[in-house]
Amino acid sequence: MLDWIFLFLTISLCLASRLLLSKLSNTSKKKQTLPPGPRYIPILSSILFLRRSLFDFEPILRSLHAKFGPVLTLRITSRPSIFIADRDLAHQALVQAGATFADRLTATEASRLLTSNRHNISSAPYxxxxRLLRxxxxxxxxxxSRIKLFAxxxxxVLDILVNNLKSKSETGDGVxxxxxxxxxxxxxxxxxxxxxERLxxxxxxxxxxVQRHLLSSFVKFNVFAFLPKITKLVFRERWNSLLAIRQKQEEIFIPLIRARRDRKQQPGNGDGKNNSNRIFVYSYVDSLLGLQHPEDGGRxxxxxxxxxxxxxxLSGGTDTTATALQWILANLVKHQEIQAKLREEIEGVxxxxxxxxxxxxxQKMPYLxxxxxxGLRRHPPGHFVLPHxxxxxxxxxxxxxxRGAAINFTVAEMGWDGKxxxxxxxxKPERFLAGGSGEGVDITGSREIKMMPFGVGRRICPGLGLAMLHLEYFVANLVREFEWKAVDGEAVDLSEKLEFTVVMKNPLRTRLVSRRKD
Structure with missing residues (x-):
């Protein structure tokens, strides 16, 4: 508690100084105004942000957009945060003016540590x-052509998943x-x-x-976005915890990276096999080992x-896909008629x-x-894109x-637009079939934005194609393998909560009945 009081007083003094300096500075920007928004309460707004995630503000944002319009300003910190909830304005910013809006915010101390000073695709400056990394x-x-090689x-992995689910369905009460x-x-x-490698x-x-520990702790590290020299002292145990997570991550990953470098250098690997006749599968690490830094002397x-x-x-492709998979199958449990129609299409193929x-x-399954x-429209794994x-x-x-404002786009609201x-x-999957309002919808948003579960524009998720393949492949095979039934006396609860992604508040419980004999 004393830590928070000390931080509160420190922020108060710093914000008072900033406000005084801003009043003494030139007022040339008054010719244009920021988007409207609620009154900024300096200390209170900052403290609330330290303790909450953006997801917690989502209901408040809906009411604020209804009051102030599709573009609004929140001063969560001294830097304004702009929230855009209009599809056309999002298209203007992210597609028509894509290069202008493609940059990322200055990294926090925690982010710099975890990204090796912004050396990853999601945090690197435009x-x-x-460009090299992406x-x-x-x-x-x-x-x-590369994705096919991972078939x-x-x-x-499908065998691992099916066997895991079968084993669980055959024990206890079968739920x-x-x-x-x-x-x-x-x-x-x-x-x-x-x-x-199959590790x-x-x-x-x-x-x-270690990845789960990192993701589950990430909100706690928001505190280091404010006055890092001070917060690293006030919350030194939290900072030490972050250092320990990163050290553990390197202890696990670096031996695998070195082993991959050694194996890649063995004779014959360029032809797909090495001298022990083992198949060599080109991996993400292999592609990174040969890259040269374009802004640091080509190192x-x-x-x-x-x-x-x-x-x-690993983080970008795991929880997002698993979350979408759970939401889709939860709806198939809830709507047995949709599951039956999907199974009929699968058997027809x-x-x-x-x-x-x-x-x-x-490719022969349009209903799938x-x-x-x-599923992606109704339950996007992320309700906001990373701030631009x-x-x-x-x-x-x-x-x-x-310049430097955090610009946020409300992904979920755009996919739920009643217009x-x-x-x-x-x-209602039928809306994406012939004659439906979603027929031929461009999920990349290049023509117009009707939904944007992967973002749009220059910073659109590069894994869009892989994610769609994985969702189609695993949903089809899981429906072919099992009948997904509701648990007696339990309704499927579609309420949400935020973890790394927006997941089911009460995880899906289902009865699985094998459709085929072993």
């Missing part, structure tokens, strides 16, 4: 380093809580894509544990920088006794795609968007 990921790992790994199984399966797949379960669990990336990029790769649904089969799209910023003052909708979607809070 410029040569960001181009490497999209061309070397996420290119469709055996997807089958391996399965599925989220942990989804997360572990997706994590196995991303670990393989990252390091190119043993203990190693995978160790990597998963290669350090081991710490590669650790940060691997951490981003692969037969009732078909084996694994292969990726080429997915509609189910996935509706601009390097120079710009104007949007007649308002000043100042575009009839009964937007209902789960």
């Amino acid at each position: 410029g040569p380093l960001w 181009r490497n990921l999209t061309a070397e790992i996420l290119h469709p 055996p790994a997807r089958r391996w 399965v809580v599925v989220m942990e199984s989804f997360q572990y399966a997706m994590f196995c797949l991303l670990v393989f894509m990252c390091f190119g 043993d379960e203990k190693t995978i669990r160790d990597i998963e544990a 290669k990336l350090s081991e710490g920088e590669i650790v940060s990029l691997c951490s981003e790769f 692969v037969g009732s006794e078909g084996e694994e649904i292969k990726e080429e089969d997915l 795609k509609a189910v996935i799209m509706e 910023t601009v390097r120079e003052d710009v104007t949007l909708n007649g308002y000043l968007i100042p 575009v979607w009839e009964q937007p809070m209902e789960f």
